[in-house]
Structure formats: structure tokens, C-alpha cells
Amino acid sequence: MEALARLGAGWIRAVRHLGRALLLLLRILEGQSELLQRPRLLLEQLFSVGVLTVLIIAVSGLFVGMVLSLQGYYILSQFAAESALGVMVAASLLRELGPVVTALLFAGRAGSALTAEIGLMKATEQLSGLEMMAVDPVRRVLAPRFLAGFLAMPLLAALFSALGVLGGWFVGVGLLGVDDGTWWVQMQARIDWNEDLANGVIKSLVFGFVCTWIAVFQGYNSLPTSAGVSRATTRTVVHSSLAVLGLDFVLTALMFK
């Protein structure tokens, strides 16, 4: 009986949590209208969410592309199919690695920072201060952060994939001696802009939406203590990563037949 009650309580807590997150999302979406009047707020958030994340995305993209090329060459050369190396690198980057790895890095770099910032604002009663001045913190603080994350993610994913392809090209063509013409021609023949590129961009839009939503909600919902903020930051990274990996499977199953 005791166990049953605990299970029930757990479910009710989970559903209540989800409901609060959904309500907050609705308020954030509603608050987007104010950004038209204050584009400056969005600009500042694009700086801290987007620009400051570029470095880790660029370096990771370059190295993931280089490793893909190195490993792919090792396997493909056993079948004398090195000419397909470019296709393999580009397809895996555009379809999966670009959106997913970018989202995971984004959750670690930008998501956690968002949660910590908002959580600390709450702990130091800055959010209550805003309310006292009749400024809605959801519109003023959360809405621009959410939109910035949503917009930054596809750009970051595109940077990741593009640098990955260039890194792969550097290793494949520059170091391992795959023919330059073959690399690009095979890639253009096999990679479809609609099937591969557009689906990858859709994926990163979805991930951007979910990751920033989780980050903003965890910050806004955190306990206003140092332990509470630290726990919320951890939850952001864990929940975002799990959501990205789970959603990626669903999206892949729906998109690529």
C-alpha cells in the first residue's frame, strides 16, 4: 500500500511538473511579442547563447569530421571504396552528428549557463524585484533567452557540419590521398538537399526548442538556494541530453525511410 502511494505521488509530481513547464512555455511564447519592441534584449542573449558557444562548436565539428574521415577511410579502403568517403562523412554529419552533438554541447555550454543565471536571479530575488516594478520577468528575462537559443541552434549546427566536412576533407584528401574531385562530386551526387540537409535543419530547430525550454524552465523553477541552483543546473544538462537523444531516434524514424 505504501509503495502504491509513493508511485502515485511520484506520478502526480511528474504530471504537475510537466504542466508547470507547459504553462511557462505558453507564457514565454506569448511574451515573444514584446521582443519586437526591444530587439536589444534578443541581441544580448544571442551574444551570450550563440557567440560564446561558437568556439567549442567549431573545434568539436572540426575534430569530429577529421575522426570520421580517418575511421571511415580505414574501413572503406578494405572494400576499395574510398571514393565514398566524402558521402559517408557528409551524410553522417548532416543527418545525425551535426544536430545531435551540437545540441549536447549546447546543453552543456549554453543551457547550463542559462539555468544558473536565471536560478541565481531568482535566489537573489532579482526576479521578485522586477515584479515589484511591474515588469513581468517571463517577458523580460525568459522570452529573449528562449528565442535566442531557438535561433542559435540551427546556425551552430550548420557551423558544426560545415567545419566537420572541411575537417574530413583535410584528412581524407589532404592526408590520406583521396582524390579531390571524387570527394566533392560523389558527395553532391548522393547528398540530397531536401532529404539530408533540410531534415537536419528541422532536427536542430526541434533540439533548440527543447533544450532552451528545459534550461529556462529549470532555472525559473529552481529552489532559491545555492544547492537548489546547482541541482537545477545538473538537471538541465541531464534532461536536455536525454531529451535530445530520445527525440533524435523518433525524428530519424519519422524522417528517413
Add this chain to the structure above:
Amino acid sequence: MKTGKTVEITVGAFVAAGLLALFFLAMKVSNLGTLDTSDTYEVVAHFDNIGSLKVKAPVTMAGVELGRVASIGFDQERYQAVVKLAIYKRFDRIPDDTYAKILTAGLLGEQYVGLDPGGSETYLKEGSEIEITQSAMVLEEVIGQFIFGKAREESK
């Protein structure tokens, strides 16, 4: 926080770099840059067996791509595959007694439609049919014929 101008410049550079990356992926990596968007006309060809021909497979003559396979259907009256070929409008002087066959690029490569020109003075146009076709080579049938032929040789 940095000063206003720096923020604006770096955000601008970030957005520009992201869009540039997307453009690079679209034009250089995917087929958007090489996509032939010119108008096409459709001709029909019936085949006894199309093997593993797929929609969007190239249609070539003398090794040059003239079009793509637009659709593949099945004719219930003749029990044949109906392949519609979309041919670019600028190739408007293909004789109407042209011979279509399904070929394979390399031993295990993709299948495509090859056209051999006939000698007719009238040309293919929207909706016309290619009368003379040759099926795809199916590896099992070729091997079967080879073994059958060997067996008959030995029994003589």
C-alpha cells in the same frame, strides 16, 4: 558585459557565419548546386523487368544525362513495368524509335536507363512512348542460363 557596439558586431558575425555555413552545405555539399531545374517533358516506356531501378535514377544517352526517372508503375493488362522518364526540354531531338535499356553502373552499382538513338526523322515529345526496350539484367537469371548451358554441353 561588453560594450554595445562589440555585441552587435560579434552577433552579426555569428549570424553571417551560420548562414554562410548553411549556404556552403546547400551549394557545395548537397545536390542543390548541381540540380537541373530546367523544364522537362515525359515519355513512357514499358519494360518486362526493371530490376532494382529507382525513381530519380538518371536517363542517359552516350553517357550524358538527359533526364531522370519520374515514376515507376505497373500495367495490369500487360504485366509490365511502366516507367515514366522526365527528359530536359533542351534535348528535343531524340528520334521516336529510340531504344531504351536498363543498365548497371559498375558490377554492384545503381541501375539507370540508357537510350540508344534510332534513325527516325520524327522526335519524342510529351506523352510519346518508347516502343523498343530491353529489361534489366538480373544476376540470378544470367547465372541460371550459364549453368543450364554448361549442363547441356556436358550431356552431349
